[in-house]
Amino acid sequence: MSFTHRLVSKRDKLSASGVTIADWVLANTEKTMALTSQELASAIGVSQSSIVKFTQKIGFKGYSQFKQALTEEISRKFALQSSPLHANIAMTDSTSTIIQKLVKAKTDAIFQTSHALDSERFDRVVELINHAHKVQIVGMGASALSGKDLGYKLLKLGILAITEMDSHVQIGMARTLTPNDVQIVFSFQGTTKEINLAAETAKEKGATVIAMTSPQKSALRDIADICLDTVADESAHRASSMAARTAQHVIADAIFITLVKLRGDDGQEMINEIASQIKRL
Known part of the structure; x- marks a missing residue:
């Protein structure tokens, strides 16, 4: 770390x-x-x-x-x-250089995020999701796509996961949450007004709010009950949003695989499917 x-x-x-x-x-x-x-x-x-x-x-x-x-x-x-x-990806960069820059940004995000992961917080998050009556996943833009991917995987495990892309609908859905539910927020900067409003709404309803966000201080970190840090280069180069999404996927996939393991026989079929997909790559 x-x-x-x-x-x-x-x-x-x-x-x-x-x-x-x-x-x-x-x-x-x-x-x-x-x-x-x-x-x-x-x-x-x-x-x-x-x-x-x-x-x-x-x-x-x-x-x-x-x-x-x-x-x-x-x-x-x-x-x-x-x-x-x-450095920034420039118009004069060759295809080879662009690929190297992208790979480096993504590799750094994977390495730094995995090393920054707090095991106690992570285990607590997995436990909460595993026992939640309902899981709402919130995000905007590229972060919403990361959330959509996790939501689909949770549904395959039989976990009721709601992933609406519209911010107004996300806030509306947050009003339906209860203390038995979990809200997972994907927001790298943690400063988006609509996303934070959805998190505040979930918190008011008694739901546990889990944020996948940058380790830097933000309004979202103050709202969330548990934060899992997603670490990526925050400089202005054009690979930054891709690196942030990679960091989000690292934790989301780790949550999914751990849930598969926890669910024993119910998750074995999923493990076999993942293994088959890897072999086909």
Whole structure:
């Protein structure tokens, strides 16, 4: 798990001062790298002991190890941004270069998303979906397509999954949810007004809201009961939305396969079908 993902995943378990420190560091990563623990404490307005306790709470032995991890992460990001395969797809790119850029963006999304996955949260999500009376899947644009794919797979397992593409209908359907139901929200940025309104509506009805979204702070993360991080390059290059969709598919497919396994004999036929499809590739 990367440094940034570690901070985000541990945020909900931190004290008030810990959350303040985490948010400041996430917003000022390069500046933090140059500060001593005392200087960081002064910049944030907390005690030096709070900084040390914070670093230990998120899994480091102390501030030195914390800074080392931060430095390594920034170095990796700089190296990626300096790579020609990381740059925007240009009109002058050859077909071979375009394919390499797309493959790299998608591969990075798969690698980073899988490593950022919190196993406890993931297992809880699978359990909730497995026992839900009804599952509503919400998303817009490319995210809606990711949701549609998961909905189809859940239906094949006998799980009642509703995947309406229209945002107004999604909000209307959210009003029908109950505490026995689950809403899964696909939104990479977590800032779409209509999507967040559907999530808020589901929450008001007592349904459990699960968000597949970027690890960055957003309105959706504040609304959701459980967040599964989808990690992809957020730069402006044209492969970014494809990479985000790849990240969403990583978690969605992992949920599906785990549900197949949980359902024992009921899922065995599905496992055989998947194996046959792989052999035909």
